[in-house]
Each structure stands twice: as structure tokens, then as C-alpha cells.
Amino acid sequence: MSHLETSFTTYDGLKLYLQAWMPEKPKAGMLLVHGLGEHSGRYGHIVEKLNELGVAVFTFDGRGHGKSVEGKPTAYFDSYEDYLKDIDALFGKVKAYLPGLPAFLYGHSMGGGLVAAYILKFKPEAKGVILSSPAIKEAEGTSYFLITISGLINRLLPKLKVLKLDILGISRIPEEVEKYKKDPLIYQENIPARTGYELYQMMQFIQQKAGELGLPFLLIHGEADRLTNPKGSELLFEKAKSADKTLKIFPGGYHELVNDSDREEVMQVIVDWVGERI
Secondary structure (H helix, E strand, O other), X not given: OEEEEEXXXXXXXXXXXXXXXXXXXXXXXXXXXXXXXXXXXXXXHHHHHHHHHOXXXXXXOOOOOHHHOOOOOOOOOOOHHHHHHHHHHHHHHHHHHOXXXXXXXXXXXXXXXXXXXXXXXXXXXXXXXXXXXXXXXXOOOOOHHHHHHHHHHHHHOOOOEEEOOOHHHOOOOHHHHHHHHHOOOOOOOOEEHXXXXXXXXXXXXXXXXXXXXXXXXXXXXXXXXXOOOHHHHHHHHHHOOOOOEEEEEEOOOOOOHHHOOOHHHHHHHHHHHHHOOO
């Protein structure tokens, strides 16, 4: 396989880092959207398996993330709808690069929520969608008061660092947690108020429009995920009108399923699902 690196200028002038892994004879293309605070370079193991299947994988470091930031990552973006426009432009590039071949979308965590929102808002043509631990529903018991206060902070102090991520919840494998902590391209501080507020707005939009989802999709979530609510995946699965839909909940699974104890099984589920639809 060959590895390509380039950059893309967004509609509002930001420069995003792009990379792709190409098999010799692609049978399909895929755009992969990473999670909150992380970056596109963390998916090499699943990319390798998809390449072996003949899937060319294109991905990018999103706004405020990884190599798309000069200096340290900030995990900050003004609007989730700007992010959706980036996804739309880049998915268009995937399809233009591989004309006539099946095109898939893959989103993890925040990226899973963004991909779901993108499908519901932009109605793209895609052969199938993989949503891994997607951010679709807020944590159980989130109070109205907290939501109201977050809206106020968002308006007054959008870059205030407010939301702490539970890093220990990403994997049951201690080495994976340590690798995460030591990665300089991963944002390690509290999440900015505006980012958190925008993700909440995104989740509300997905919940309201979930019944309109008609594309084939695979939903995977860990039963013990503490970072995104598995009930959001259940809600989307139940409401979606797709004739071809699969929900797989991994017992005891943590947030990053491709970096967790069941990763070989998880990756096989993904590869088998895509392989059946090429």
C-alpha cells in the first residue's frame, strides 16, 4: 500500500492535514473521521486490514486537532456545521479520486456523531456507514441547569476549558492508555466550552432526525463506555429507517473498541461488514 499526505483548505480558509492509504488495486474508498481530542494517525491497524480488503482509506485531522493546528492542538471549533462542510468536501474528493467505486464513511466517537449528523443534513450517496462509539446522546442524568450554564459560558467564554475527558475510559489495556497519554498530537487538557456546546447541539439534532437515516450502517459500541453513551447508539438503531442496519454491543467494552481487549473481534466485524457490501 502507498501512503499519501497533503493539505486541504476549507471554505473559510483553514488548512487541514490530510492523509490516505491506498491499496494497489482499490475496490472501494472510505473517509474516516477521528474522535474528540485525537488525530487521524491513530487508525493504522484498522486501515491495514481495510487496505488488505481493497479499501482505500482517506482521513484528516479535524479543526483544532492534530497536525491541522500550528503548535499544540486545541480541540476548539466554532461550529459543528463547519465540520460537516469539511466532511462533505472531503467525501466528495474521495468519490472523485475513485470514480465509480463504492464509497463508505467511518466515524469514531465525536467523529461518529459528526458522520451521523452529516448523513442526516447533507443526504450523501454512500455504500455504507460505520459508526464506532458515536456521540449521539448526552450522559444519563445531565441536568437542565448544567445545560443552561454551558450555554451561558459558551457565549461569554467560548475557549474556557471546562470538560474533562476520562482518559482511563478509552481502553482496558493499560499500554493503550499510556500510549494515548504520551502522544503529543492528542489534546490532553479540558475541552473548550464552545466545542462541548456545539457537540451537545449536534447530538440534539441527531436525536431529532434519527428516523430519517436510510443508508446501510454498522453501529458498534462498548457496553461499559464512559465517554459516549451506548444508549445513543441504541436510539439511532431503533429509530433509523434503514433496511440494512446492524448494532453490535461489546460486553464490557470501553470507548476505543479498536484499541480495547476485543480489538481483533471488533476489527473483524468491521472488515466483514464492509467486505459484504463491496
